[in-house]
Amino acid sequence: MKNIRSFMLPLAAVGWLLLPGMSQAANLEPVDSAGVQVQQQQQNGINYLSGGIGLDESKAIQQTPGYNLxxxxxxxxxxxxxxDVDVTIQKAPGQTVLTLTQTGPLVYVQLPPGKYTVLATRNGETRRDVTDVGSGTARNLVFHWNDAG
Structure with missing residues (x-):
């Protein structure tokens, strides 16, 4: 029974975290730009946004088009x-295209189409996901850690 509960919590987290993304009306509300500190950054030719502290900043990131991850x-x-998450995105094993430290809670990345491995590490605990990024709909990855510390 413990295994089922530990599996269900992350599923519930995914559903809850994706809810704001499904509510288009909430995401289209005006943003108070005075409270927004998010600016596009670039590393190895890859554009990305990182931030989301505060409601206006998170809405500003969510409303920014052109990011496929x-x-x-x-x-x-x-x-x-x-x-407080360290992120590594790899195109192939050993071929890192983006490395970010102490980032989040939202990170939007503009990647060339292809298959990528994403490693998200917090307090020494790594979560891993593999995704195919194309020119269509953006891929959404949610990384959850059980501890709040």
Whole structure:
């Protein structure tokens, strides 16, 4: 029974975290740009946005078009956003295209089409996901850690 519960919590977290993305009306509300500190950055020719601290900043990132990989980082039973995650995106084993430290809670990346491995590490605990990024709909990855500390 313990295995089922530990599996269900992350599924519940994924559903809860994706809910804002499904509510288009909420995402289209005006953003108070005075509270937004997000600027496009670039590493190895890859454009990305990182941030989402505060409602206006998270809405600003969610409303920015052109990013085909969307990552969300959360912790604990309350699925609180966390901004202390190290991210590595690899095109192939050993071929790193992006490395970010102490980032989040939202990271949006503009990648060339292809298959990528994403490693998200928080407090020494790594989550891994593999995704195919194309020119169509953006891929959404949610990384969750059980501890809130």
């Amino acid at each position: 969307h990552m969300t980082f959360a912790v604990g039973a309350q699925d609180q956003y966390t901004a």
